[in-house]
Amino acid sequence: MAFVAQNFGVTPSEAQFRALLKSDLLKLAKHFNLEVRTNLRKAELQATVIQSMVGLGTWDELAWEWLPEEPEDVELRKLELQLRSQERIKEEERKAEKERAEEERKAEKERAEEERKAEKERAEEERKAEERREEKQAEERRVERELQERLKEEERKAEAEERRVERELQERLKEEERKAEARREEKQAEERRVERELQERREKEQAEERRAARDLEAEERKAERELKERDMELQQEIKFKELELMRERGEAPPLLTGSTPNQKTWDVGRHVRLVPPFSEKEVAKFFPYFEKVARQLNWPEEAWTILVQSVLVGKAQEIYSALPMDQCADYEVLKKHILKAYELVPEAYRQKFRNARKRESETHVEFARVKENMFDRWCESKGVGKDFETLRDLILVEEFQQCVHEDIKVYLQEKKVPKLWDAATMADDYALTHRIGVHEPNSSPRSPQGRWGTAGSDTRVQESSREHIALQGFLRRPP
Incomplete structure (x- = not known):
């Protein structure tokens, strides 16, 4: 081996x-x-x-x-080995001694460095103390200069007052000359104003012509849009009629009524094309429209979530993807989460309702529909429902907040007080606590042409009429 x-x-x-x-x-x-x-x-x-x-x-x-056994050689080698071992031990001792000396030298150097730092810090402290003394002396000199300057300023003011009196005498003489010159300039300005008015009248007529052209173009776009919408409605009605004829002939796909294996399966793919389109700007309108279509076509409710998800986009699609499997299959849960994701706070709906204005390209009927939808969203966000008293409190509290101090208005909005008298009591408490005058006007008062001014009485009547009409429309809506 x-x-x-x-x-x-x-x-x-x-x-x-x-x-x-x-x-x-x-x-x-x-x-x-x-x-x-x-x-x-x-x-x-x-x-x-x-x-x-x-x-x-x-x-x-x-x-x-x-x-x-070669005793002599062995003994010699042993002695040689021992000598080498002793030399190696001595060398290691010398190295250790050298390292200790090096460490002591480093320690001594660090102590010297610390002493230098301490000396430097003491010098720095002395320098700062000297600077403070100099600053104090400079402050004393500054005060003395200010006193001297104040005396000089008083003297200058006296001299300036004398010169002012002399100037006033001279200015009175010049004022008479300026008035005469101003009368001449006013006459020239009147002539220029008449000329400007003529120019503005010509420009206004040109603007009216351009506006008429824009209105005509807007009407054409509106007619084209209405034609497209009518065409879509006709196509939808045709699809509904075709589906009704198929059901009458027995050709329509059967519905899911049970879970036995012998039943036929409801074909979702054949009905997806009939699902209304989803728009992130009109989320609240989508679900009632979808439910009406689904009930007219007798779609099984267990298939509603599958049909809805086929048209979801943007944030609604992300919400559907994030929901667990059991919640995705529940239509009401999915509807609740999507509406919650797109809803705004009640104050935002209120401001949208109040600040909405008619656009030039918008008809009055379209604008009335926008106003009505915004009012409905505001009422729904406040939980008004069909209760007249709740709607009454909503309008009164909102109007009350517009007439009080700005701080009290913000405080009531943060507390979300639903009742008028609760709001009034809390406003008094806040005013007493923060020492706000009872009769102090709003920090941002309404203009004379506003809702409370004399000059704005017509505006007040118009807004009251609009609110009355909106209230009647709300109460007349079918449940």
């Missing part, structure tokens, strides 16, 4: 070592990175290996007993 140096133990036995051949000893020396000559005798190789391994501390000194 070939000798493997890697398998030779770190502390082999004497028998194992003596049994090694010269080639094995050379392999062992090469494995431990020992420098040996290949022309040495076996005994010399054994002595060299033992000497190197004992010198490195890999084997203990008992390994010297493994050598063949």
Whole structure:
């Protein structure tokens, strides 16, 4: 069996070592990175290996007993090894002593550095104290200069007053001359005004012509839009009629009425094209429209969520993807989450309702429909329902908030008070606590042409009429 140096133990036995051949000893020396000559005798190789391994501390000194009996050589090598070991120990001691001296030198250097830093900090403190003294002295000098300047300023004011009196006398003379010049300029200005009015009249006539052209273009666009809408409605009616004829002939797809395996499956794909389009700007109108179509076509309610998700876009599509599987299958839960994602706070709906104005491209009927929808959304967000008293409180509280101090208005809006008298009580408490005058006007009062001014009485009547009409429309809507 070939000798493997890697398998030779770190502390082999004497028998194992003596049994090694010269080639094995050379392999062992090469494995431990020992420098040996290949022309040495076996005994010399054994002595060299033992000497190197004992010198490195890999084997203990008992390994010297493994050598063949040549007492003189062995003793000499032992002595040589001991001398080398002692020299190595002394060298290590010298290195340790040198490291200690280096550490002490570094410590001394750090102490000196700390002392320099402390000295520098003391010097800095003294410099700052000196700067403070100088600042104090500078402040005293500044006060003295201010006093002197104040005296000089009083003298200058006295001189200026004398000059002012003299100037006033001169200005009175010049004022008479300016008045005469102003009368001449007014006459010239009147002539220029007449000329401007003529120019403005011509420009107004040109603007009227352009507006008429725009109105004509808007009417054409409106007619085209109404034609497209009528065409879509006709196509929808045709689809409904076709579906009704298919049901009468028995060709319409059957509905899901149970869960037995023998029943036919309701084909969703054939009805997806009849689902109304979804618009993120008209989310509240989509669901009533969809439910009306679904009931007219007898779509099973368990298939409503599948049909609705086929037309969802934007935020509604993200909500559908985020809902768990059990909630995705519930139409009412899906409807609730989508409406909640697109709804605004009641104050936002109120401001939209109040601030909506008719656009030039919009007919009065279209604008009335927009106003009605905004009013309905405001009432729904406040939970008015069909209760007249709740609607009455809503209008009164909103009107009350517009007539009080701005701070009280913000406070009531934050508290969301639903009742008029509760709002009035809380307003009085807030006014007393924050020392706001009872009769103090709103910080942003309405203009004379507003709802409460004399000049704005017509506006007040018009707005009251619009509110009365909207209220009647709300109460007349079928449940």
